[in-house]
Amino acid sequence: MHIAIIMDGNGRWATQRGAPRTFGHRAGIQTVRRIVEAAPGLGVSTLSLFAFSADNWRRPPEEVSALMGLLGAYIGSETERLITKGVRVSFIGRRDRLPAKLLSQIARLEAATAGGAALQVRIALDYSSRAAILQAALALVPERATLDGFARTISAPADHAPDVDLLIRTGGEKRLSDFLLWESAYAELWFTDTMWPDFEPQDLADAINDFSQRDRRFGGLARVA
Ligand code: IPE
Ligand code: IPE
Ligand code: MG
Numbered sequence: 001m002h003i004a005i006i007m008d009g010n011g012r013w014a015t016q017r018g019a020p021r022t023f024g025h026r027a028g029i030q031t032v033r034r035i036v037e038a039a040p041g042l043g044v045s046t047l048s049l050f051a052f053s054a055d056n057w058r059r060p061p062e063e064v065s066a067l068m069g070l071l072g073a074y075i076g077s078e079t080e081r082l083i084t085k086g087v088r089v090s091f092i093g094r095r096d097r098l099p100a101k102l103l104s105q106i107a108r109l110e111a112a113t114a115g116g117a118a119l120q121v122r123i124a125l126d127y128s129s130r131a132a133i134l135q136a137a138l139a140l141v142p143e144r145a146t147l148d149g150f151a152r153t154i155s156a157p158a159d160h161a162p163d164v165d166l167l168i169r170t171g172g173e174k175r176l177s178d179f180l181l182w183e184s185a186y187a188e189l190w191f192t193d194t195m196w197p198d199f200e201p202q203d204l205a206d207a208i209n210d211f212s213q214r215d216r217r218f219g220g221l222a223r224v225a
Helices: 010-016 021-038 054-058 061-085 100-112 129-139 147-154 201-212
Strands: 002-006 046-053 087-092 119-127 166-169 188-191
Touching (some): 010 021, 021 061, 054 061, 061 119, 129 147
Parallel strands (some): 002 046, 046 119
C-alpha cells in the first residue's frame, strides 16, 4: 500500500501557541519520526511525504533556511535508526536549488539506506508534480510512450513507486497543492483538520481503516457483497 501525505499545518500549530512558525516545523519532524516508525506495522510499503514544495521558495528566507536545517538535522540524527529498521529513503524533486550541505546529507542517506526492504520512504523536496510530469514528457522516448512507460519515466528507477492508494492531507485544507497528480489518479483522499504536529500513528490507522472500507471501482462496477 502506497500512502502519500501532505504534511500541512506546522505554521498554524505554532502560531496558535504563540510560538514562531519554525517551532511548528521542529514539532513536525517529530511527527515524521513517529509516522515512519508506525507505517510498516500498519501495512504501508511506500510512504511519500511532501516536505517542501517548489512553491515554498516563496516563503521568507529565514523560514526556508530553518526548514532546510531541520531536514539536515533529521537526516543526521535518524540515519542509523532508519538503517536498523530497514527503511529505504529516497528524495524526489529538484536538487539543483538545495543547499550544498543538505545535498550531500541526502546523497549519504540514500546510499546508506539503499538496502532497506521494510519500508520505502520518499521525501518530496523542492517538488512540483506538474514540473515532474513535464520533465517525464520531455524525456519520454517514443517506444515508451505508453501509460506504463510514462509511469516508469516519471520517477527515477531508485524512487519508483506504485500509484498512490491513499492520499492524506493534514491541516484542514482540501487541495493537492501540486503533489503527485499523475500518481494519484485513482487515490482515495482523506482530509483531516488535525495539524501535522498533532498527527499521531492512531490517526494514520484511522485513515487506513476508513480506506479499507471504501469500494475502489477504478471505473468498473461495485463489488458484489
Ligand atoms: C508544513 O506546514 C508544510 C511545509 C510547507 C513545510 P506549513 O508550513 O504549510 O504550515 P501552515 O499551513 O502555514 O500552518
Ligand atoms: C503544501 O503545503 C506543501 C507541503 C506540505 C510541503 P502548503 O502549505 O505549501 O500549500 P498551500 O499553499 O496551502 O496550498
Ligand atoms: Mg501550509
